[in-house]
């Protein structure tokens with residue numbers, strides 16, 4: 001079998017390193033052509049020594065010299081502006097986009113324009129520019145396969161089904177570390193508490209998003225674009241065990257669910273092997289050990305970010321990009337202990353109310369609105 005040639009954008013992160021674990025298990029199936037990181041040049045250099053890619057890029061130029069001196073036999077590049085070029089390298093079959101935030105958008109777009117198979121972890125790409133990405137997808141031979149666990153579950157439930165038969169998607173949410181907190185307790189939340197996700201070990205930004213449930217809001221927007229469904233047909237439900245990764249209810253009342261331990265290697269390998277499956281050596285569910293699978297409604301009052309995200313997609317245009325940029329700034333400032341936890345939804349709400357652009361959507365104005373919103377959000381914080 002011909003090896004799948006991979007470019008992993010964000011190879012030093014949580015998803016990137018797990019993708020490399022999969023490549024390590026399957027040296028006969030994957031060849032690593034390109035790796036990128038932002039600042040962690042030491043880990044990137046180790047990855048280069050192990051996987052020997054033809055290209056390596058460090059987006060933070062400060063670390064170019066360190067990286068260049070640490071590796072040989074690989075083309076070393078620096079600067080975030082070159083990420084889309086890595087995503088469209090002619091020798092690459094599959095782009096695994098595990099960058100975090102808006103920084104991943106242009107690479108997704110470019111990978112699709114150049115006809116790649118795109119295994120997409122970077123949900124923010126679809127949040128900010130879903131309309132542009134889906135328009136490019138229909139024009140090219142590219143494939144867009146979600147890595148996000150819920151969307152992978154949806155895709156797996158939809159194999160062999162007709163899209164017309166979907167009544168609704170049930171997107172599950174763990175509820176994060178503050179599921180049982182009162183609104184008063186939420187006022188005192190610390191960074192350490194918010195980074196302590198009950199089920200998943202992930203990068204810092206998505207872990208904070210899970211705690212505010214903005215993650216679920218972003219994922220509803222992601223599902224809206226991936227499966228071409230109105231937001232009203234995507235219902236979030238709290239499932240604290242994170243065993244059911246999502247469900248589809250069909251027009252005859254039947255529902256399908258995809259289950260498994262909370263382990264991102266499963267959706268990652270599914271995206272890489274789709275439409276086939278590759279074996280994966282990872283822990284299995286023990287079905288003899290009884291475990292309760294429970295469900296609760298989402299408390300939209302305690303987690304206002306979910307509604308803000310749903311409203312932003314209903315508003316359309318640039319609103320989701322404003323939501324995303326304000327959230328990225330608020331999360332970063334919270335992680336730096338510069339604002340309180342409860343300020344995160346406030347900053348997003350105020351940005352959405354004040355930044356409006358009615359122009360038709362394109363990449364350049366998307367970049368401008370992202371920049372403008374970031375600057376506005378920092379101003380509110382001041």
Ligand SMILES: NC(=O)C1=CN([C@@H]2O[C@H](COP(=O)(O)OP(=O)(O)OC[C@H]3O[C@@H](n4cnc5c(N)ncnc54)[C@H](OP(=O)(O)O)[C@@H]3O)[C@@H](O)[C@H]2O)C=CC1
Nearest residue numbers: 010012013014015037038039040099103121122123202203
């Ligand atoms: N982790 C998970 O389990 C899941 C993650 N996702 C999504 O996948 C994406 C990646 O998440 P995760 O792996 O947790 O994130 P991490 O923070 O762990 O990793 C992010 C990666 O992107 C690089 N990076 C960070 N900032 C920039 C930037 N400005 N420009 C270019 N590269 C950058 C980092 O480099 P460096 O290490 O040098 O900083 C790192 O390689 C996110 O969109 C997230 O929402 C979705 C579902 C599950």
Ligand SMILES: CC(=O)[C@@H](O)[C@H](O)COP(=O)(O)O
Nearest residue numbers: 148149173174175176210215
């Ligand atoms: C693993 C994954 O896909 C994350 O997006 C996960 O869903 C986060 O958990 P929450 O359900 O708490 O947002």
Ligand SMILES: [Mn+2]
Nearest residue numbers: 148149150219
């Ligand atoms: Mn998810």
